[in-house]
Amino acid sequence: MGMLLFLLAAGLTLIFGMLRVINFAHGSLYMLGAYLAFQVVNVTGIFWAGLIAAPIIAAVVGALMERIALRPVYNRDHVYQLLLTFGFILVIDEAVRILWGLEYKQMYPPELLSGAIEMFGSSVPSYRLFIIGFGAAVSAALFFMLDRSRYGMIIRAASGDPEMVRTLGINVSLVRTGVFSFGAGLAALGGAAAGPLFPIELGMGFNIIIDSFIVVIIGGLGNIRGAVMAALLIGMTRALGYSYAPSWVDFLTFILLIGTLILRPEGLFSRKGRTA
Amino acid sequence: MNAQRLLALLVAIIISVPLLFPDGQSVSLVNAILIWSIFAIGFDLVFGVAGMLSFGHAAFFGVGAYTLSLLTMRMGWDFIPSLGAAGVVGGAVALLFSYFAIRVSGLFFALLTLALSQLIYIMAGTKLRMLTGGVDGIAGVPRPDLFGIDFYDDGNYYFFLLALFILALLISGLIRISPLGQALKAIKSNEVRAEQIGFNVQRLQRSVFTISGIYAGISGGLLASLIFYVGPQMLHWSTSGDIVIMVLLGGMGTLFGPILGVAIFEIMREWLSTQTSHWYGILGLVFIICTIGMPKGIAGLVTQLWDRITPGGKS
Numbered sequence: 001m002g003m004l005l006f007l008l009a010a011g012l013t014l015i016f017g018m019l020r021v022i023n024f025a026h027g028s029l030y031m032l033g034a035y036l037a038f039q040v041v042n043v044t045g046i047f048w049a050g051l052i053a054a055p056i057i058a059a060v061v062g063a064l065m066e067r068i069a070l071r072p073v074y075n076r077d078h079v080y081q082l083l084l085t086f087g088f089i090l091v092i093d094e095a096v097r098i099l100w101g102l103e104y105k106q107m108y109p110p111e112l113l114s115g116a117i118e119m120f121g122s123s124v125p126s127y128r129l130f131i132i133g134f135g136a137a138v139s140a141a142l143f144f145m146l147d148r149s150r151y152g153m154i155i156r157a158a159s160g161d162p163e164m165v166r167t168l169g170i171n172v173s174l175v176r177t178g179v180f181s182f183g184a185g186l187a188a189l190g191g192a193a194a195g196p197l198f199p200i201e202l203g204m205g206f207n208i209i210i211d212s213f214i215v216v217i218i219g220g221l222g223n224i225r226g227a228v229m230a231a232l233l234i235g236m237t238r239a240l241g242y243s244y245a246p247s248w249v250d251f252l253t254f255i256l257l258i259g260t261l262i263l264r265p266e267g268l269f270s271r272k273g274r275t276a
Numbered sequence: 277m278n279a280q281r282l283l284a285l286l287v288a289i290i291i292s293v294p295l296l297f298p299d300g301q302s303v304s305l306v307n308a309i310l311i312w313s314i315f316a317i318g319f320d321l322v323f324g325v326a327g328m329l330s331f332g333h334a335a336f337f338g339v340g341a342y343t344l345s346l347l348t349m350r351m352g353w354d355f356i357p358s359l360g361a362a363g364v365v366g367g368a369v370a371l372l373f374s375y376f377a378i379r380v381s382g383l384f385f386a387l388l389t390l391a392l393s394q395l396i397y398i399m400a401g402t403k404l405r406m407l408t409g410g411v412d413g414i415a416g417v418p419r420p421d422l423f424g425i426d427f428y429d430d431g432n433y434y435f436f437l438l439a440l441f442i443l444a445l446l447i448s449g450l451i452r453i454s455p456l457g458q459a460l461k462a463i464k465s466n467e468v469r470a471e472q473i474g475f476n477v478q479r480l481q482r483s484v485f486t487i488s489g490i491y492a493g494i495s496g497g498l499l500a501s502l503i504f505y506v507g508p509q510m511l512h513w514s515t516s517g518d519i520v521i522m523v524l525l526g527g528m529g530t531l532f533g534p535i536l537g538v539a540i541f542e543i544m545r546e547w548l549s550t551q552t553s554h555w556y557g558i559l560g561l562v563f564i565i566c567t568i569g570m571p572k573g574i575a576g577l578v579t580q581l582w583d584r585i586t587p588g589g590k591s
Contacts, residue, residue, distance in 0.1 A: 072568050078383055083520065084564055087560045090557055094554050094556055095557065097557075216387075217387055247402065251399075257391055
């Protein structure tokens with residue numbers, strides 16, 4: 001759960017860091033990813049094909065969203081961008097409803113991972129372990145890309161000072177499209193990975209988006225390291241909550257959120273100051 | 277200024293439809309428009325005047341609806357004091373929210389109000405199920421009982437709602453031209469400068485947020501009485517989304533724009549839902565196009581057209 005949240009929150013926070021846009025439709029992309037993965041698995045019968053294809057298709061959808069809708073409003077107040085992505089929730093949800101209907105869909109983990117493993121005296125489904133490892137690998141790759149690679153350098157520079165980067169001959173609007181589409185892909189990856197864990201339904205985007213917002217706020221907007229920590233924190237809180245006070249689980253996350261805002265209103269920021 | 281009058285005329289035409297066509301369907305549609313308009317007028321005080329995007333207004337709206345329903349049905353209160361209480365409770369919840377949410381601004385504010393209202397939504401569905409009836413909600417919410425008039429007739433209820441609507445519009449108009457409204461506009465255009473001049477920014481924002489909560493609470497109570505039902509859907513954040521769409525569609529920051537937005541939204545909902553079951557998706561598309569193409573909403577469009585027709589008479 002924490003790892004799935006991280007995949008979503010990483011995309012959200014990456015998009016925010018680069019474009020200063022809070023993507024309301026992120027939950028819908030997550031849902032779209034789950035449905036796409038379901039479809040691909042149904043057709044090909046191979047789980048991994050779904051896990052790979054869903055993010056790619058969602059990334060294309062994300063790129064189109066950015067190109068067609070978001071680009072014209074960058075120079076307006078940030079509120080408009082948020083509202084635009086809100087409009088996309090309605091459109092994407094409707095598209096999913098038309099394509100796949102209202103029934104629940106069920107996905108199964110691949111045979112390789114359908115068993116359970118004995119750990120610390122209790123049996124853990126191996127698919128869950130896979131999710132943990134997978135999430136860790138993705139986050140490591142993400143850090144490597146952002147901190148060490150040339151692309152990461154361009155992204156960080158372009159979020160800091162887009163004008164200067166443009167002057168240096170880099171196509172900033174292309175970078176923006178890329179980042180948005182990459183974030184969309186991450187959300188769909190989360191959705192595809194979540195497919196075998198939860199029933200795939202229309203409300204799943206609605207449910208997870210609030211949690212990922214909380215993660216992003218606690219971690220500090222635009223801060224991927226913060227997002228990792230916050231996703232784990234929320235995941236752990238939920239897990240502990242379920243075993244000690246099941247009926248208060250939903251409140252615990254909100255208490256964390258409110259606590260963070262009282263102690264550190266801008267989230268647990270590690271870097272100070274506004275970028276872009 | 278003339279464009280303002282034109283807008284007012286449009287609004288007047290829409291709300292006077294029941295007088296001209298007293299058949300059942302258009303009356304109940306206009307009744308819904310009047311109620312949502314009260315909500316939208318209040319919301320625009322925060323969104324359009326003070327420039328704060330709240331995604332938590334569903335909480336005040338829903339809490340008002342539950343307050344009215346519970347007081348009239350369980351406690352045996354009369355309708356009018358219950359409606360007042362709905363406003364007070366809506367305002368109180370808004371005040372409570374503002375203590376957390378006004379610490380942050382801009383997008384954070386939108387997210388925080390969203391999270392807080394979702395907390396209320398979850399609470400109504402789980403911890404307070406005894407009180408709220410959980411997912412089933414409460415059916416059988418009454419309408420007012422005044423001067424022996426039968427308000428269960430939609431035609432009569434229309435006049436009751438119209439009176440409240442005009443009152444709400446009047447108060448909002450007064451707030452806009454009052455020192456409070458002027459100070460809020462100053463904060464909207466430059467928060468730092470407003471603070472330097474000596475305005476207590478947070479207190480002003482808190483006041484307008486609370487007033488807006490009162491509006492939302494009252495309109496929530498009214499909607500519950502219009503449809504004789506209150507359910508958790510009214511607390512859900514998609515209700516907050518609806519009101520944002522309505523106000524933006526009509527034109528934020530104008531007195532009559534939000535009402536036009538509500539009217540278009542409700543008429544579209546009424547019409548499209550008979551044509552297709554995918555009306556929400558279509559709404560999303562319309563909303564996206566409007567956000568890109570006409571950020572000032574229908575009110576902005578009307579003003580623009582008016583200026584074009586009367587080249588000399590630019591206000």
